[in-house]
Amino acid sequence: MLIDTLKDIVGPQGWKQDAADMEPFLSEWRGRARGEALLVVAPQSTEEVAAVVKACAEAGVGIVPQGGNTGLCGGALPSAGQVLLSMSRMNRVRQVDPNDYSITVEAGCILADVQNAAAAHARFFPLSLGAEGTCQIGGNLSTNAGGINVLRYGTARQQVLGLEVVLADGTVWDGLRTVRKDTAGYDLKQLFMGSEGTLGVITAAALRLWPQPAELTTMLAAVESPQHAVELLAQLRGKFGDTVQAFELISGLCLQLVDRHVPDASIRVDSAHPWYVLTDVETPGGAQRIEEAMMAEIESGRLLDVVVAKNAAEAGSFWRMRHALSEAQNPEGSALKHDISVPTGRIAEFVDKSAELVETMAPGARVVAFGHVGDGNLHYDVLQPRDADGTAFLQDGEALTTALYDLAVALGGSFSAEHGVGLYKRRHLERYRAGIEIELMKALKQTLDPHGVLNPGKVI
Numbered sequence: 001m002l003i004d005t006l007k008d009i010v011g012p013q014g015w016k017q018d019a020a021d022m023e024p025f026l027s028e029w030r031g032r033a034r035g036e037a038l039l040v041v042a043p044q045s046t047e048e049v050a051a052v053v054k055a056c057a058e059a060g061v062g063i064v065p066q067g068g069n070t071g072l073c074g075g076a077l078p079s080a081g082q083v084l085l086s087m088s089r090m091n092r093v094r095q096v097d098p099n100d101y102s103i104t105v106e107a108g109c110i111l112a113d114v115q116n117a118a119a120a121h122a123r124f125f126p127l128s129l130g131a132e133g134t135c136q137i138g139g140n141l142s143t144n145a146g147g148i149n150v151l152r153y154g155t156a157r158q159q160v161l162g163l164e165v166v167l168a169d170g171t172v173w174d175g176l177r178t179v180r181k182d183t184a185g186y187d188l189k190q191l192f193m194g195s196e197g198t199l200g201v202i203t204a205a206a207l208r209l210w211p212q213p214a215e216l217t218t219m220l221a222a223v224e225s226p227q228h229a230v231e232l233l234a235q236l237r238g239k240f241g242d243t244v245q246a247f248e249l250i251s252g253l254c255l256q257l258v259d260r261h262v263p264d265a266s267i268r269v270d271s272a273h274p275w276y277v278l279t280d281v282e283t284p285g286g287a288q289r290i291e292e293a294m295m296a297e298i299e300s301g302r303l304l305d306v307v308v309a310k311n312a313a314e315a316g317s318f319w320r321m322r323h324a325l326s327e328a329q330n331p332e333g334s335a336l337k338h339d340i341s342v343p344t345g346r347i348a349e350f351v352d353k354s355a356e357l358v359e360t361m362a363p364g365a366r367v368v369a370f371g372h373v374g375d376g377n378l379h380y381d382v383l384q385p386r387d388a389d390g391t392a393f394l395q396d397g398e399a400l401t402t403a404l405y406d407l408a409v410a411l412g413g414s415f416s417a418e419h420g421v422g423l424y425k426r427r428h429l430e431r432y433r434a435g436i437e438i439e440l441m442k443a444l445k446q447t448l449d450p451h452g453v454l455n456p457g458k459v460i
């Protein structure tokens with residue numbers, strides 16, 4: 001029987017079957033959905049993962065990989081009759097090579113642990129996001145996560161030199177190379193990144209490391225409009241090149257919600273301006289040049305105000321505020337959440353046109369917009385009107401969501417910038433990637449997972 005076989009493979013510490021023990025794996029961060037599972041298995045080695053996948057494939061039972069379970073599209077939730085494959089016990093750092101600027105880690109390593117392992121060798125791993133204390137590198141790669149440093153370093157995909165992957169029949173593909181240049185055939189590792197566990201289970205990754213930034217200056221600047229934020233970014237990049245490391249747009253309402261609901265993360269700045277920019281710039285030799293540049297921006301009228309963090313503690317408090325933006329919305333009721341992208345130069349157009357859509361289609365609703373403006377990525381949340389029925393607001397929200405996605409796509413962007421497709425956005429993938437693009441995706445799935453064993457029902 002499959003369950004006994006799986007228990008034998010992973011040993012007594014490697015499985016959970018009791019409903020209460022499985023519960024944390026079956027509920028999701030935002031509480032939008034619940035999963036069900038035959039069994040949770042947590043292998044400790046690539047060989048164990050391969051044996052688990054092979055046994056499930058032979059029994060025709062679906063297998064759902066799960067990392068830190070912080071994904072926001074329901075991709076890591078199994079359904080009845082499926083096995084949940086937790087990667088949490090595959091968490092070893094296999095090798096750090098500071099001269100090669102590379103690190104090789106198992107897929108279940110927590111993202112913050114990867115950052116710390118690099119820092120211990122005076123190297124920098126740049127992937128950084130709000131869930132970094134919980135999410136795992138395997139989950140980051142499987143969703144091609146973005147985060148705050150994409151502007152300078154690229155997304156999760158761009159940090160990868162090589163991968164080790166267990167395929168749908170349990171075969172192990174060892175592509176764990178750290179070599180930078182390799183033009184031998186198709187770049188297979190790219191298939192598994194962003195495919196959300198539907199094409200293979202990532203068991204380990206060789207990752208690119210970077211020099212540690214010399215010194216960062218963190219600033220919170222107030223601007224009149226998103227267009228001014230985009231122009232400010234263009235100016236700073238012109239003067240400071242790729243030392244502009246992070247550049248986040250935050251609406252004034254966001255700051256007010258943090259003040260109101262997450263006092264620990266509240267910062268003492270005037271929150272009455274319509275928009276803010278939180279930026280990190282590498283400033284070797286001191287902050288004087290960037291401070292002068294920001295003063296010039298105030299004189300030009302592009303900037304309303306700027307607060308330069310006095311020290312690392314204050315910089316940390318600015319970023320804590322940024323990371324609290326999702327939590328700060330919760331007490332205000334239900335929200336339609338959107339993770340869209342458009343070309344950076346069209347962000348202001350998106351913000352203006354989407355405001356008109358919200359006003360017409362959901363009068364009284366409040367827009368909470370923030371995001372990685374340097375990547376053209378906005379988290380565009382629409383909060384229910386005060387005193388409205390939250391459940392009804394969500395139920396009626398589909399038309400507005402579609403209108404917002406239509407707008408993003410019409411402006412040359414995407415309905416899913418960095419969170420993936422998972423369960424919740426499958427119909428949108430069908431809508432916006434219809435035709436040859438989705439046919440190619442289906443052909444890939446059919447080739448790599450002909451019996452539909454890996455994460456059934458997700459993405460396509």
Ligand SMILES: Cc1cc2nc3c(=O)[nH]c(=O)nc-3n(C[C@H](O)[C@H](O)[C@H](O)COP(=O)(O)OP(=O)(O)OC[C@H]3O[C@@H](n4cnc5c(N)ncnc54)[C@H](O)[C@@H]3O)c2cc1C
Pocket residue numbers: 029064065066067068069070071072074075076087107108128129130131134135136137138139140141142143144145146147148196197198200201202203326418419422455458
């Ligand atoms: C507070 C908060 C802030 C966030 N901020 C950001 C952000 O700034 N940028 C961003 O991109 N995302 C962000 N996210 C979303 C989420 O953290 C990322 O998508 C993250 O990369 C998911 O990693 P995870 O380990 O939790 O994956 P999970 O949620 O466990 O899984 C996500 C998907 O990957 C698959 N998967 C997991 N591990 C593997 C593996 N080893 N092999 C194959 N498939 C696998 C799962 O089946 C699932 O489909 C945020 C989430 C939260 C809660």
